């Protein structure tokens with residue numbers, strides 16, 4: 001490796017690590033717990049929401065800081081510029097892109113579109129579910145399909161679960177909370193089966209970590225195919241709230257019509273950061289490398305402690321507390337590490353987000369003690 005490149009990467013790593021801890025605000029419940037225990041946030045290791053422990057990138061931070069001064073103006077022009085950049089980056093045009101305050105806002109919009117005709121949405125169990133409560137309220141019942149034994153989305157059963165009232169299928173690939181992915185061939189076959197007459201909402205929040213398969217190129221063929229993406233994960237900007245959906249221009253128009261004001265999503269400051277983040281490819285590589293190292297170390301630790309786990313292509317790991325003598329969430333919490341939790345009813349399987357290498361070393365040392 002070139003000396004200059006090495007120095008730059010080291011500087012990036014140092015600046016990322018030194019910023020990482022104070023970046024994360026706590027949820028009210030977590031704050032209450034921390035305050036009751038008298039733990040200063042700096043001493044807390046938060047591995048609960050698959051946040052990136054290294055970001056945002058130095059270029060994104062600078063862009064956001066610089067842009068604060070222009071926050072008095074609405075961000076109309078910028079919205080267009082950013083959509084154009086994302087369009088170009090993904091081989092599409094700005095008309096194929098709708099921006100949101102995080103991808104969650106757009107998952108909600110997709111549900112609203114599907115709910116124009118009452119019916120149901122088919123999804124895996126467990127999967128990323130935040131949008132489900134609201135979707136039920138607006139008239140979309142959820143039909144949940146268990147994962148396979150290996151904790152993969154069961155594509156066959158998902159397709160079989162569709163009925164005459166199915167308006168939308170949601171597929172999170174790689175899946176949260178299990179970290180598993182289908183193959184490119186399997187995904188493409190699934191799109192061809194489902195999206196010809198139903199809305200298919202593909203959540204590709206975690207594809208970057210391991211360059212997992214994507215079906216974004218198929219939007220040209222399927223007007224019902226929506227690809228949701230976020231800057232909250234590999235780009236480390238969860239609090240900045242920037243996400244987007246890729247779809248055909250007519251579909252994007254339909255989604256935009258359901259929002260009070262399509263320009264009301266991410267702030268100008270956040271968009272400035274996100275556009276800078278897109279150019280900081282060194283930083284993304286650093287995040288991926290560090291995530292791989294920390295995750296490997298964690299998985300080896302789980303193996304040594306006799307804890308079964310599902311190989312993950314994401315920034316979190318799903319593992320089974322069952323054969324381990326102690327309750328892992330309590331054990332870790334007593335060491336000021338929060339985040340290990342279950343996503344299935346009456347299940348011993350837990351998810352923990354991958355933090356920095358030193359954080360995962362600490363987790364492993366506690367599990368092996």
Ligand SMILES: Cc1ncc(COP(=O)(O)O)c(C=O)c1O
Pocket residue numbers: 049050101102103104105128172176203205229230231232238241242243
């Ligand atoms: C699969 C998946 N989709 C969407 C989101 C929401 O991301 P955003 O911060 O862009 O709203 C998350 C957040 O954890 C997620 O795991």
